[in-house]
Amino acid sequence: MTRQHTFNSLPAHETFPNPTSTVPCWRTELHPLDNYRSTEELPSTSDIVIIGAGMTGISIAYHLLQETSPESAPSITILEARQVCSGATGRNGGHLKLASWIVKDKLEQWSVEASRELIRSHLAHIMALKNVIEKEEIDCDFLVTRSFDVFMDSGEARQSEGNLRMYKDMAMDELEHVDLLGPKYLEAVTGVANSKGAFSVPAAQLWPYKFVTGLLNTFIDRENVNLQTTTQVTSISDHQDPNGFFRIETSGRGTILARKVVYATNAYTAGILPMYHDTIVPVRGTGAHIVPLRTSKDPTLALQRRVNTYTYNIFHRRGQVDHLVHRPDGGVVIGGARVLFIDDPEQWSGVVDDGSLILQEQVTPYFERVMTEHYQDWRESGAKVDKLWTGIMGYTTDGAAHVGNVPGRKDQYVCAGFNGAGMVYIFLTARGIARMMLGTANFEDSGIPRVFKATRERLEKQ
Numbered sequence: 001m002t003r004q005h006t007f008n009s010l011p012a013h014e015t016f017p018n019p020t021s022t023v024p025c026w027r028t029e030l031h032p033l034d035n036y037r038s039t040e041e042l043p044s045t046s047d048i049v050i051i052g053a054g055m056t057g058i059s060i061a062y063h064l065l066q067e068t069s070p071e072s073a074p075s076i077t078i079l080e081a082r083q084v085c086s087g088a089t090g091r092n093g094g095h096l097k098l099a100s101w102i103v104k105d106k107l108e109q110w111s112v113e114a115s116r117e118l119i120r121s122h123l124a125h126i127m128a129l130k131n132v133i134e135k136e137e138i139d140c141d142f143l144v145t146r147s148f149d150v151f152m153d154s155g156e157a158r159q160s161e162g163n164l165r166m167y168k169d170m171a172m173d174e175l176e177h178v179d180l181l182g183p184k185y186l187e188a189v190t191g192v193a194n195s196k197g198a199f200s201v202p203a204a205q206l207w208p209y210k211f212v213t214g215l216l217n218t219f220i221d222r223e224n225v226n227l228q229t230t231t232q233v234t235s236i237s238d239h240q241d242p243n244g245f246f247r248i249e250t251s252g253r254g255t256i257l258a259r260k261v262v263y264a265t266n267a268y269t270a271g272i273l274p275m276y277h278d279t280i281v282p283v284r285g286t287g288a289h290i291v292p293l294r295t296s297k298d299p300t301l302a303l304q305r306r307v308n309t310y311t312y313n314i315f316h317r318r319g320q321v322d323h324l325v326h327r328p329d330g331g332v333v334i335g336g337a338r339v340l341f342i343d344d345p346e347q348w349s350g351v352v353d354d355g356s357l358i359l360q361e362q363v364t365p366y367f368e369r370v371m372t373e374h375y376q377d378w379r380e381s382g383a384k385v386d387k388l389w390t391g392i393m394g395y396t397t398d399g400a401a402h403v404g405n406v407p408g409r410k411d412q413y414v415c416a417g418f419n420g421a422g423m424v425y426i427f428l429t430a431r432g433i434a435r436m437m438l439g440t441a442n443f444e445d446s447g448i449p450r451v452f453k454a455t456r457e458r459l460e461k462q
Contacts, residue, residue: 010350015271015282016232017081020355022389024091025289025333031213034083038226042250045257046226047074048437049248051233051272052081052264055089055208055422056415058216059430060262065219067434074438075224077256079248081232081268085212088266088422091287091354091391093323093335095311096129096423097147097203098122100164100178109399110451112172117449119174122424126204129211129427138214140207141328147203147311148181148190156315157197164199177202192314192374203311205325208423228253233272236261238409246412260437262413263406267352267394269416273406279459280402280417283395284351286358286388287335288367293382314374322370331386332371337363354390364388393420398458400451403429404436404443407456413437414454425449 048064050057061076068074080086099122126144133142151157161180168175179200181189190198219225237247245257263269267282308326314336315321322336340362341347347358357363364385371378396402396417406412415433418425432446443453 010270010282010352012270012274012277015268015277015352017087017268017392018353018355021082021086022354022357023387024287024389024391025387026090026094026207026209027086028387029210031084031210031217033213033216033220033227034085035229036084036220037228037231038220039228042228042231042254042256043075043077043226045075045245046077047258048076048260048262049246049256049258050076050078050262050264052087052266052268053078053084053216053227053229054087054264054266055085055212055426056266056430057262057264058084058212059427060264060415060434061225062215062219063431063434064437065222065225067431067438067440070222073222073224074260075226077226077228077258079231079233079250079256080227080229083229084216084227085209087268088391088393088418088420089212089426090209091389092208092420092423093287093311093325094208094327094333095147095203095205095323095325096122096125097311097313098126098174098177098201099313099421099424100149100175100199100201114449114451116172116174118451119172121428121449123174123177123202125424125427126202129204129206132215132427133206133211136215136218138211138218140210140214142204142206142211143309143328144202144204145309145311147201147313148192149199149201149313149315150190150192150195151197151315152195153315153317154196156317160199160315161197190312191308191310191376192312193376193379194374205309205311205327236272236412240411260411260413262415262433262437264415266416266418266422267392269394269402269414273414275407275459276402276414276416278397280394280396281350282352283393283420284348284354284358284390285335285393285420286337286363286390287333288364288385288389289387290332290334290367290371290383291386292330292378293384314370324370332383334367334370337366340366352392354392356390357388358390360388393418395419398461400449401425401429402454402458403433403448403452404454407454407459425452 324334371383432448435441
């Protein structure tokens with residue numbers, strides 16, 4: 001039995017990317033392909049049209065080409081409403097990890113095996129990204145590391161530790177990678193003051209925008225690939241015409257015909273696929289890049305900052321979580337602060353405006369306090385937010401992404417609604433979608449987690 005979540009939602013016709021957006025730290029070094037158009041005009045036809053040039057859309061295109069020979073590869077057109085990787089991936093926390101807490105949430109909704117599939121996906125994605133980055137020589141600061149799930153409330157710490165032991169007793173072998181940290185050296189190991197409990201899990205960090213643009217750069221020169229940025233799709237026909245084409249309308253740039261379509265549109269899916277209204281809902285979050293105010297006078301603490309490459313999820317009361325990544329440049333990327341606005345849904349639920357900030361005068365000092373109150377080296381040096389931004393995630397009513405054939409629409413596919421955790425699902429899920437589109441796999445043997453399967457039943461349970 002799945003647990004349903006309730007969000008405020010927008011009318012479908014308003015669920016489109018905001019024309020302007022705040023600037024995250026990840027988009028301060030723009031790639032030449034950021035605002036690229038392969039041709040002056042849209043192609044008239046394409047075998048496959050991918051809507052969205054974030055991590056999902058670019059990964060699908062990459063796998064379509066990897067799974068076919070140059071001679072047999074389909075023509076691929078990628079339509080992006082704004083710039084490449086200007087949506088959720090370009091605004092996220094910059095890390096991926098085995099999310100140990102997901103086991104509790106998902107066991108309450110799905111089977112043990114379904115939960116194990118999700119955990120296996122987390123682990124597989126760390127190595128899959130490592131392998132493709134090394135293979136394609138993508139410069140994106142990728143680093144395999146560890147991540148700490150740190151609990152600031154003693155009751156939640158005890159409950160989480162008990163849950164972990166119970167799951168391991170259930171022979172969930174995937175959790176052998178999770179280490180429970182004892183109280184004796186808890187603060188010394190995590191570096192987080194006043195922590196009450198913690199797990200250590202496999203993780204990786206990277207510069208997500210550089211990964212996506214680097215991946216795109218490996219195939220953009222292929223003759224059968226056409227990228228069109230600042231090209232907003234406004235509508236798609238439900239069915240193919242007698243010649244086997246869907247008609248795709250854009251805002252001010254004309255029409256393109258496609259034999260197959262994939263919606264890599266995450267939070268904005270309902271704008272052009274209204275059946276997902278109230279099922280995939282835009283949810284706004286906030287993030288920041290923090291730098292030290294001054295150089296530490298203690299050389300030991302200064303060294304600690306330079307070598308700390310761990311990532312963190314810090315769990316507070318009321319289930320609120322802040323996530324942060326210690327970057328090689330000595331700064332930190334942090335996100336969360338939901339405790340400040342969770343009780344005001346108009347700030348975050350059903351919101352597509354990533355061109356404005358959330359409670360800037362409260363969020364900025366909050367993020368700075370997280371660093372100075374929890375980390376000794378930051379307590380001495382002080383902390384300053386030098387970049388603050390917002391981003392729009394796609395959340396679903398049952399907590400699982402929607403992936404596969406669009407219900408009732410032959411040759412249309414959806415890969416969206418990753419609930420703010422796309423980094424541990426997207427790349428290999430995109431491979432599964434590519435294989436389905438090429439006819440070399442059905443959903444069941446695609447490798448996509450089974451709970452992600454897009455069905456009419458899931459839409460009707462909204």
